[in-house]
Amino acid sequence: MPQFSFEPVVMPPEALKLRQEVRAFLADEIQKGSFTPAVGSMVEGDEAFSQKIGAKGWLGMTWPKQYGGGERSSLERYVVVEELLAAGAPSLCHWIAERQSGPQILRHGSERAKTTILPEIAAGRCYFAIGMSEPDTGSDLASVKSRAVKTDGGWRITGRKVWTSFAHRAHYVIALVRTSGTPDQRHYGLSQFIVDMKTPGITVRPIYNLYGGHDFNEVTFDDVLVPDDMIVGGEGRGWEMVVGELAFERSGPDRFMSSYPLLAEAVDEMGPDPERMQAAELGRAVAHLATLRRMSASIAGMLNDGKSPVTEAALVKDLGTTLEQEIPEIVRRILPVEPRGVGSDNGYVDLQQLAQMQCVSYSIRGGTREILRGMIARGLGLR
Ligand SMILES: Cc1cc2nc3c(=O)[nH]c(=O)nc-3n(C[C@H](O)[C@H](O)[C@H](O)COP(=O)(O)OP(=O)(O)OC[C@H]3O[C@@H](n4cnc5c(N)ncnc54)[C@H](O)[C@@H]3O)c2cc1C
CATH class of the missing domain: 1.20.140.10 (Butyryl-CoA Dehydrogenase, subunit A, domain 3)
Structure with a gap:
């Protein structure tokens, strides 16, 4: 019978040293009044803070240097993430881009996407939202109805996404849409696109949460044009992409x-x-x-x-x-x-x-x- 595998990990000395550096930096920022500790990584966002973290080399740490990364280990990145959360630092702006969208683009994006977007994420200047859920699609993600139709040099997306965290401040959303087949064909024919939020045809409407905060949105795509090289992983590979991405998102x-x-x-x-x-x-x-x-x-x-x-x-x-x-x-x-x-x-x-x-x-x-x-x-x- 298959079993869980949780091999013990020993933090390398460079990660332990880095922890002290990050801790000292955050204590100093709190003392200077640059932020007040809050609960949850997804609550407070401060562009200036994200850029400070980027300038320290603490975003995109594992990515190649040619794309703005630091070629450091996942365990060093882990330490930075842990310290930001422990301090309740305002990390919302860069969170999704650095945790999830960036690694996805690095592994499956076009060369143009990698060279233009990744260095900006690593600098703390470029933010992402995730466009998976739809009004009738949450847990059953394979039933997405938003569609993209092929056109000259790109794709035209039409559909509606919901619960899209941070879409009102993000520069891009990665949208999961159907490029072929029908919703009952499930995992077949889904694709992921990097969509620039400034593209004509996108409407963002706020959805307020329990305590009156504006964290997530409804995002409508009305014939939105996306260039060919902004597809992630190729046409029809959307499901595979999503499954890989969720291991980063969940752990x-x-x-x-x-x-x-x-x-x-x-x-x-x-x-x-x-x-x-x-x-x-x-x-x-x-x-x-x-x-x-x-x-x-x-x-x-x-x-x-x-x-x-x-x-x-x-x-x-x-x-x-x-x-x-x-x-x-x-x-x-x-x-x-x-x-x-x-x-x-x-x-x-x-x-x-x-x-x-x-x-x-x-x-x-x-x-x-x-x-x-x-x-x-x-x-x-x-x-
Ligand atoms: C704070 C927050 C932020 C979010 N941010 C984003 C975002 O940025 N981008 C995005 O795309 N989505 C986002 N979501 C949406 C989230 O991913 C969905 O809410 C989630 O996947 C559940 O989908 P649903 O709300 O449609 O509920 P449903 O899928 O309708 O589920 C309703 C209930 O039925 C249960 N259920 C459903 N199917 C089964 C099954 N097969 N077996 C047993 N029980 C089942 C569920 O567990 C749940 O209790 C966010 C949600 C929250 C709360």
Whole structure:
């Protein structure tokens, strides 16, 4: 029977040294007031901050130098991502582009896409959105109805995407559309396109979330022209591309550390002498966090070796989002607070409220709990 494989990973000395550098930089930025720590990587975006990180060489770190990268290891990148999340740094602008779209373009994009887009992502100046979900297509992604039709020198896309995070500030969206066949032909005939958000025919409409924030959108494509060389991986290979991409999307520290700044703040709030029950509850959360870290770092090691640990990534996301959702509950139990509204003068209260409202979405975005568990069962040969 197939089994999970989580080979232990030892962080190399250069990653440990880098961690200290990143930590010192972030502490300095907080002290200078350049940002206030927030929960979740996908909440706050600050172009100037992303550009500072880019100038440090901390974006696109694993990519070739000719495309603006640093030719460093996945484990060094892992350390940077972990520290940004731990500090609650405003990383939203570059997040999707650096985590997911850039690696996809590097592996499957045209030479023009690589030379024009990747250096901009690495500099923290170019941002992406993911156009997979549609009004009737979420978990069942193969049923997308948006279509692209071949024309001279390119493709014309028509359709509607929904829940498109960050589309209102992104420079590009990678859209999954049908280029041949019909929705009931499932995985056959899907393709991915890099679409410049400035192209005529694109309309972006905000969708407000539970706490009134504008994170995601509905994006409509009306006969939008995309050049031939902005197809990713070739016509008809969209499904293969999506599956590969999701291993990157599901396994990183952003799938178990979204609530970390709240946990850290709660430790400070309790002080050096917590009650027994408080220590036990926090101890349990920290033990889970430590285990998830090892599992997630192991996946980073596998991705570094060119493997595609899809089942393991699904497991990390399922367990990780469960912990991210538990943390606000645990903190609420052991440290009761009066709701005072976001923007109060108490950072801990703000974090708690934001975490509580945001965490509902963690087990939906990037693949729901039920879908992940189905994948895990299939990966283990149980269905
Ligand atoms: C915060 C957030 C950000 C997002 N950002 C993006 C984005 O940037 N780009 C993008 O493309 N999408 C994005 N999404 C959309 C997300 O990927 C979808 O919401 C998700 O895939 C679920 O799809 P759905 O909402 O259509 O729910 P459905 O697929 O309709 O699912 C509804 C319920 O049915 C269950 N279910 C469905 N099928 C099965 C099955 N076969 N077996 C068992 N149970 C099943 C699901 O688990 C779920 O509980 C985002 C979502 C959130 C919450």
